[in-house]
Amino acid sequence: MNTLINRLLVIATMLVACSCSGDEANAQPATDTGKTLVVYYSFTNNVRTIVGELTKQITADVVEVQPAEEGLDYAANNYAIGSSLIAGIRNNPDDPASYPAIKDVAVDLTKYDNIIVATPLWWSQMAAPMQSFLFHNGAQMAGKRVALIVSSASSNISSTVADARRLLPEAEWAGEALWINNNNRSRTATLVAEWLATQDFQTATHTMNMYITISGTTQRATLAAGTAAQQLATRLQDGPVTVTLSSSGGFEIWGPLGFSLPTSNRQMTAQPGDIVLYEGSNICLFYGQNSWSYTPLGRIEGLSTDELRTFLRAGERNISVTLSLTEDATGISRATTLQGEGNTYTLDGREATAQARGVVIENGRKTIR
Ligand SMILES: Cc1cc2nc3c(=O)[nH]c(=O)nc-3n(C[C@H](O)[C@H](O)[C@H](O)COP(=O)(O)O)c2cc1C
Numbered sequence: 246m247n248t249l250i251n252r253l254l255v256i257a258t259m260l261v262a263c264s265c266s267g268d269e270a271n272a273q274p275a276t277d278t279g280k281t282l283v284v285y286y287s288f289t290n291n292v293r294t295i296v297g298e299l300t301k302q303i304t305a306d307v308v309e310v311q312p313a314e315e316g317l318d319y320a321a322n323n324y325a326i327g328s329s330l331i332a333g334i335r336n337n338p339d340d341p342a343s344y345p346a347i348k349d350v351a352v353d354l355t356k357y358d359n360i361i362v363a364t365p366l367w368w369s370q371m372a373a374p375m376q377s378f379l380f381h382n383g384a385q386m387a388g389k390r391v392a393l394i395v396s397s398a399s400s401n402i403s404s405t406v407a408d409a410r411r412l413l414p415e416a417e418w419a420g421e422a423l424w425i426n427n428n429n430r431s432r433t434a435t436l437v438a439e440w441l442a443t444q445d446f447q448t449a450t451h452t453m454n455m456y457i458t459i460s461g462t463t464q465r466a467t468l469a470a471g472t473a474a475q476q477l478a479t480r481l482q483d484g485p486v487t488v489t490l491s492s493s494g495g496f497e498i499w500g501p502l503g504f505s506l507p508t509s510n511r512q513m514t515a516q517p518g519d520i521v522l523y524e525g526s527n528i529c530l531f532y533g534q535n536s537w538s539y540t541p542l543g544r545i546e547g548l549s550t551d552e553l554r555t556f557l558r559a560g561e562r563n564i565s566v567t568l569s570l571t572e573d574a575t576g577i578s579r580a581t582t583l584q585g586e587g588n589t590y591t592l593d594g595r596e597a598t599a600q601a602r603g604v605v606i607e608n609g610r611k612t613i614r
Pocket residue numbers: 286287288289290291292293319320324326327328364365366367368369396397398399400401
């Protein structure tokens with residue numbers, strides 16, 4: 246009987262362990278949390294196909310603009326409906342009544358640094374539903390890095406680019422628009438890759454991940470912006486770092502890192518989950534609050550205070566804590582196990598410098614820096 250109970254306990258433990266590691270595996274890297282948004286409209290699916298290719302190549306959230314009135318055939322009768330919508334906007338571009346109603350697009354634009362607008366061309370202009378979206382949301386896109394993709398049958402896109410500039414007067418353009426037409430459509434994948442490499446997208450360095458392993462459990466943390474966190478990441482590229490930390494003050498575990506990082510101390514109230522540098526060479530992981538002068542290093546994501554207390558072994562001493570850039574902190578250096586992994590490459594396969602911007606391949610995934 247005892248053996249049976251023991252077996253059941255072992256199976257139950259394995260199931261718990263499996264579900265935890267499953268969550269871990271599903272946890273998206275922080276670059277997936279939506280720094281880049283693709284907004285598209287498509288009537289006959291050409292733009293939808295382009296967006297499908299685009300999102301194979303970069304990590305981005307995607308929203309679709311849809312006309313409020315369903316079932317309209319914009320191409321019927323020699324494009325009569327599309328033509329009159331475009332004429333209405335062209336004649337009165339400042340009048341909200343000129344823009345056809347669109348369905349609510351449930352997106353918080355403030356979350357994004359980069360917005361890629363993908364639209365068909367209608368009578369040389371930007372398709373009317375996308376013009377509606379930009380007319381109503383342009384103010385929220387001020388200061389965002391915006392990129393444009395236009396699909397036409399054959400017409401040149403310069404007037405559509407002009408529409409985008411009129412509707413988004415305060416956008417920061419990431420580069421030239423991508424023009425896909427019926428002559429080059431079959432090379433969409435290549436054209437998108439080449440175009441991405443030319444776009445100056447916003448850096449998302451503050452969303453770089455670090456993994457923390459304590460007693461066989463690994464949690465994801467995001468690294469802070471700043472030189473200290475950057476240098477910690479550089480140090481971790483050589484392999485995981487294991488430190489011995491002890492509980493203190495009822496709010497943290499802390500101890501020496503074994504090396505120094507540059508300080509940019511500021512008075513702050515550290516919150517549960519925060520990771521900070523203390524006096525240049527100590528690391529503190531918080532399960533409670535404390536006000537002091539620290540340099541931010543990062544933040545453990547997604548755990549409640551109770552979960553943090555358990556994970557960080559609150560109250561205990563001499564806790565072995567491993568910091569790593571990978572979820573599998575076995576101590577095996579990735580650089581030596583698999584040539585090239587762990588490095589960052591440009592799309593044409595050259596190793597990227599730390600200053601390289603745009604689309605790079607990082608840990609096998611395309612990422613915008
Ligand atoms: C109302 C309307 C007007 C169009 N006007 C033009 C045009 O002036 N020049 C052109 O090359 N293509 C024109 N097209 C074709 C579209 O730009 C082209 O097929 C585009 O790839 C469609 O994208 P979609 O399939 O995502 O809707 C027009 C299409 C529609 C529906």
